[in-house]
Amino acid sequence: MSALNPVIGRFLGSVKEDWVDFMLAHVDPMMTVKRVMARVVSIDSETPDIKRFVLKPNKxxxxxxxxxxxxxxxxxxxxxxxxxxxxxxxxxxxxxxxxIKRQANGKVSNWMHDNLHVGDVIELGAVGGDFVLPNVLPSKLLLIAGGSGITPVYSLLAEALKRQADLDVSVVYYVNTDKDLAFANDMVELAVKHPSLKLNYVLASSGEAGRFSQKQLADVCPDFAERSTYLCGPQGLMxxxxxxxxxxxxxxxxTQEVFGLPAVDPNKP
Incomplete structure (x- = not known):
């Protein structure tokens, strides 16, 4: 019986924690024993199929x-x-x-686009990923993104310029049309504030000029081979x-980030 005590103790502790969280949720869903909860502060449409959700997490x-x-x-x-x-x-x-991009038949992305509202509270899990900047920034940086792959790339851009305001950064962003440019206003604001930032939007709708090639890249970023480069986008671009x-x-x-992180439940996209 004594050998089971640690197991029983952990089980009872879990039950107790869940019960406390259940009771606290009736007072304030942001109050939990350990779970990370976040309240929706604002929701904005970046493109016809990408929304930006701003969340304020608990302690x-x-x-x-x-x-x-x-x-x-x-x-x-x-x-x-x-x-x-x-x-x-x-x-x-x-x-x-x-x-968050609305995915065709995507259970969670569609639910969040259609049902999540300002003031709602959701639970957050683990943070992960190695698509991060080094402790010491390179002298020159190239950020290449395609479609919704701009999401982590914009985070890198904002952080890099936050750490070094005059960093030499070139962004090359591939999208189908100008309506698909997510976070465009934010990037323009950064470019105004940081003259060392060069923005290049490449539209597939412009024909051959909108398709990635070494020549096309060299036209907008001649020294690309000298730059530390971060890439996130559709499989073809990558x-x-x-x-x-x-x-x-x-x-x-x-450095690459795989576009379209796999869902925890592979049977339900």
Missing amino acids: HWQGFKAGQFVSVKVMINGSFHERCYSLVNAPTDNVIELG GAVTKVWADKGISDKL
């Missing part, structure tokens, strides 16, 4: 590094679902921002960029 939030993602837990029709989403903003003590870097023997200068 249990441990922070994050620019470029990382966080898991989000929501209840839909009586069942819990968990997904990972990239954080948009540079780390602060006050709020976190998520850029494959093309990776090949160019490999062919030039500069793969060690390229």
Whole structure:
């Protein structure tokens, strides 16, 4: 019997914690024993299918590094679902921002777009990801993004310029049309404040000029091979960029984030 005591103790402790959280939720859902909860502060549409959710977490939030993602837990029709989403903003003590794209048949992304409102409270899980800046910033930085891959890339951009206001940064952002430019106003504001930032928007709707190639990249960023580069976007873009870097023997200068983090439940996108 004594060997079971630690197991029983942990079980009872879990039951007690869940019960306390259940009772506290009737007073304030932000009050928990350990769980990280966050209240929705604002919701804005960045593009027709991307929304920015600004959240204020409770005291249990441990922070994050620019470029990382966080898991989000929501209840839909009586069942819990968990997904990972990239954080948009540079780390602060006050709020976190998520850029969430509505996915076709995506259970959680569609629910958040249609049902999450200002004032609602959701649960946050673990923070993860190695798509982060080094402690010592490189002298020149190139950020390449495609579509909603701009989400972690913008976080890196904001953090880099926060740490070094005159950092030489070039952003190359590939989208279908100008309506698909997420966080464009934020980036323009950064460019006005930081003249060392160069923004390049590449539209697929412009034809051949809107397709990635080594020549196209060199036209907008002639010294790309000399820059520490961060890349996030659709598989086709990432494959093309990776090949160019490999062919030039500069793969060690390229850091990638896999576009479209896998859902915790692979059977329910």
